[in-house]
Amino acid sequence: MREVAIVGAGMTRFGELWQSSLRDLFVEAADEALRAAGADHVDSIFVGNMSGGQFVGQEHLGPLMADHLGMAGVAATRVESACASGGVALRLGFIEVASGMSDLVLATGVEKMTDGADVTNVLASAADQENEVYHGITFPGLYAMIARAYMTENDLTEEDISWVAVKNHKHGAMNPKAQFQHEVTLEQVMNSTMVSDPLRLLHCSPVSDGAAAVLLCPLEQARKYTDRPVRIVGSGLATAPMALAHRPDPARLDAVARSAERAYGMAHVTPGDIQVAEVHDCFSIAEICCIEALGLLEREAAVKGAVTGCTALGGRIPVNTSGGLKAKGHPVGATGIAQTIEIFEQLRGEAGDRQVEGARLGLTQNMGGSGASSVVHIFEGV
Amino acid sequence: MPSPRYWREIPNRFRLEAARCTGCGTVAFPARTICPKCRGRELESVRLSRHGKVVTSTVVRVAPDEFMMEAPYAMAVIETPEGARLMTQVVDCDPDTVGPGMEVDLVFRLIRKEDHGGILCYGHKAVPVGG
Numbered sequence: 001m002r003e004v005a006i007v008g009a010g011m012t013r014f015g016e017l018w019q020s021s022l023r024d025l026f027v028e029a030a031d032e033a034l035r036a037a038g039a040d041h042v043d044s045i046f047v048g049n050m051s052g053g054q055f056v057g058q059e060h061l062g063p064l065m066a067d068h069l070g071m072a073g074v075a076a077t078r079v080e081s082a083c084a085s086g087g088v089a090l091r092l093g094f095i096e097v098a099s100g101m102s103d104l105v106l107a108t109g110v111e112k113m114t115d116g117a118d119v120t121n122v123l124a125s126a127a128d129q130e131n132e133v134y135h136g137i138t139f140p141g142l143y144a145m146i147a148r149a150y151m152t153e154n155d156l157t158e159e160d161i162s163w164v165a166v167k168n169h170k171h172g173a174m175n176p177k178a179q180f181q182h183e184v185t186l187e188q189v190m191n192s193t194m195v196s197d198p199l200r201l202l203h204c205s206p207v208s209d210g211a212a213a214v215l216l217c218p219l220e221q222a223r224k225y226t227d228r229p230v231r232i233v234g235s236g237l238a239t240a241p242m243a244l245a246h247r248p249d250p251a252r253l254d255a256v257a258r259s260a261e262r263a264y265g266m267a268h269v270t271p272g273d274i275q276v277a278e279v280h281d282c283f284s285i286a287e288i289c290c291i292e293a294l295g296l297l298e299r300e301a302a303v304k305g306a307v308t309g310c311t312a313l314g315g316r317i318p319v320n321t322s323g324g325l326k327a328k329g330h331p332v333g334a335t336g337i338a339q340t341i342e343i344f345e346q347l348r349g350e351a352g353d354r355q356v357e358g359a360r361l362g363l364t365q366n367m368g369g370s371g372a373s374s375v376v377h378i379f380e381g382v
Numbered sequence: 383m384p385s386p387r388y389w390r391e392i393p394n395r396f397r398l399e400a401a402r403c404t405g406c407g408t409v410a411f412p413a414r415t416i417c418p419k420c421r422g423r424e425l426e427s428v429r430l431s432r433h434g435k436v437v438t439s440t441v442v443r444v445a446p447d448e449f450m451m452e453a454p455y456a457m458a459v460i461e462t463p464e465g466a467r468l469m470t471q472v473v474d475c476d477p478d479t480v481g482p483g484m485e486v487d488l489v490f491r492l493i494r495k496e497d498h499g500g501i502l503c504y505g506h507k508a509v510p511v512g513g
């Protein structure tokens with residue numbers, strides 16, 4: 001396998017972007033990534049997208065997006081793994097370059113969620129329709145059940161969960177691409193509307209539009225495009241039973257642990273080597289479960305990570321310096337690539353006020369559904 | 383949901399039919415053709431007991447359109463004595479009282495209406511024992 005580097009990145013601001021269509025969002029992000037690297041062609045495009053079909057009635061995104069990028073003719077494929085679609089698009093792009101099949105690949109993600117679709121129902125289609133959704137469960141409901149199971153087994157409080165949102169909003173306030181560039185107080189989080197006990201509105205990532213793109217090439221060709229390439233040193237993808245009822249322990253995200261093991265193994269690193277991480281906090285409880293499953297912190301420290309500041313900027317292992325899904329926004333298919341861009345900037349020393357000093361090794365973890373799929377990547381500054 | 387889709391699910395939704403792996407004893411609900419634990423192909427049909435215990439739960443306050451009139455309602459993962467787990471609503475009680483460990487009976491109820499045709503769709507809900 002060849003070594004693979006990221007040499008360019010582009011993303012839209014995340015938010016309720018009513019002036020932009022699905023294709024507008026894609027073109028803005030993809031074109032920015034190409035220009036950043038000074039590239040005028042690609043061999044192949046992967047479009048991470050959860051549900052263009054349900055959100056805006058548009059499938060077949062590969063050719064559509066290639067066409068609008070002025071590249072009709074190139075190989076282009078839509079990739080779907082619910083909210084992990086972006087991360088899986090990156091993985092497929094990585095494999096294609098590593099294998100020697102292609103030299104220049106755009107790995108992208110895009111989602112248009114605010115065009116009037118019934119977002120609750122669309123997101124629920126990432127759960128088991130026949131055995132979960134049929135009975136009236138929602139996505140926040142599934143994560144609420146994960147939270148309650150975790151609270152039953154551990155010393156985890158609603159306040160611990162709330163601190164995760166406070167911490168991520170603090171980071172998001174420093175990110176010009178974030179949907180919410182403002183801080184929230186613990187009181188605001190704890191007093192926000194209950195959505196599904198014990199999860200409140202400010203524990204939930206928002207409904208967002210956005211796109212993100214990164215350009216991949218073999219490491220040995222990277223200097224053609226940038227002085228500061230970032231190497232992809234590990235990639236792991238794993239699945240778990242789709243329905244919460246079919247998992248041995250609803251509080252445990254086995255797909256996250258397995259995807260991490262595979263990525264660490266490939267990169268020949270241990271969790272203790274990671275200096276900055278973007279973790280899938282679609283609901284604040286998920287950040288706690290994922291930090292533990294990734295091995296970034298032991299269970300007790302993971303629970304108190306945001307309370308103690310251990311996972312905040314300046315802490316032992318800063319998590320979600322971008323603001324996370326909570327504050328940066330969560331246009332589902334774009335999230336995995338946006339996470340990648342945050343780590344790309346961190347490892348290049350370009351993260352501004354959010355910079356983790358001296359970061360050389362970073363990780364992204366992107367999750368689909370209520371944890372039935374998870375993809376982890378590990379990156380190294382070159 | 384189109385009618386054939388609903389009709390196909392009747393064995394598990396109406397009769398709680400599950401499958402027990404003759405190799406390792408795992409009970410899969412709804413029934414499957416391959417054991418999720420050992421990949422064995424020899425599975426026998428079993429019916430779940432109509433009671434169980436709450437493994438984890440929540441109260442849905444922001445509900446999907448079809449369930450709007452019922453909110454807030456409790457949802458739970460229930461484990462039956464056979465070791466099978468299923469997602470159900472927990473009804474006929476104050477939803478705030480539902481939590482892990484609660485003993486429930488499974489009762490046959492209307493679950494939802496199918497699309498605009500309004501065809502009635504049935505299944506099981508949980509009610510607290512003695513409630």
Ligand SMILES: [Zn+2]
Pocket residue numbers: 403404405406407408417418419420421422
């Ligand atoms: Zn078996």
